[in-house]
Amino acid sequence: MTPFRPDSISNAMNDASYRDAIFSTPLDRVASFSFDEQVVACFPDMIRRSVPGYGQILGMLGVIAARHLRHGAHVYDLGCSLGAVGLALAGRLSPEAFTLTGVDLSPAMVERARTTFAQECPHHAIEVVEGDIRHFNYRASGMIVLNFTLQFLAPSDRDAVIEKLYEALEPGGVLVLSEKIVAADEEENAWLVERYHDFKRANGYSELEISQKRTALENVLIPDTLEAHHARLARAGFPRSQTWFQYLNFASLIAFKN
């Protein structure tokens, strides 16, 4: 059996990644952040250096799937980017154990995710669809993952998406929701954000990179509180949800459908 390396990210993705230097030089006008070709080229490096716990969450998603998925069930990875969630599941589960659909709005992401799956796990039934998770026709599934994706939707669109996902889940199904979060308490939040910036500095980002990225993400990545996430899951119908992971202002929740 493959050894469990909780903080591992597929080498396949890292090998083809450039170092993220997008905000390293002064920009006259910092454009809004978008998932274009420039971001795709350095995305594995960017996400690993800017999302605390990213590798650990991926490793654990395979463990959660192994525990909660009925044999042969369908999985959705929404906002799949380069397919890290599918790779993590394929690394722990046999091809017969599940089928997976990755959905992403960015054509550049979708194209590279398809190539990666074809090369890395040709025997697993994994497809990647270019589409908007707000207007997608979901089939019945056993597990749905939103790994740092809901945060990029307009807050007014979030309830409807979570409601649709609740409807798509089979009884016993699980939704895993990983998000950048904000703390309701101002002092607590300030401490988390300061330490998050320290985390980025420790990972080699400069003051300029940190501040320009912050500007680029304004009105693009809008974090909710953990309380707001749990309340939304409850409103959508989930009888139970819990926070299973938090590292600074990044967290992952799991919601269960009876």
Ligand SMILES: Nc1ncnc2c1ncn2[C@@H]1O[C@H](C[S@+](CC[C@H]([NH3+])C(=O)[O-])CC(=O)[O-])[C@@H](O)[C@H]1O
């Ligand atoms: N409406 C939308 N419909 C579909 N995709 C969307 C939408 N809005 C944004 N996206 C897509 O959501 C992804 C968010 S990244 C996810 C990381 C991945 N899950 C990972 O585990 O590596 C998170 C981050 O960069 O912080 C991008 O690929 C967008 O194109």
Ligand SMILES: O=C(O)C(=O)Cc1ccccc1
């Ligand atoms: O870098 C940041 O400031 C973040 O909040 C995380 C992130 C990671 C990758 C794309 C967008 C945001």
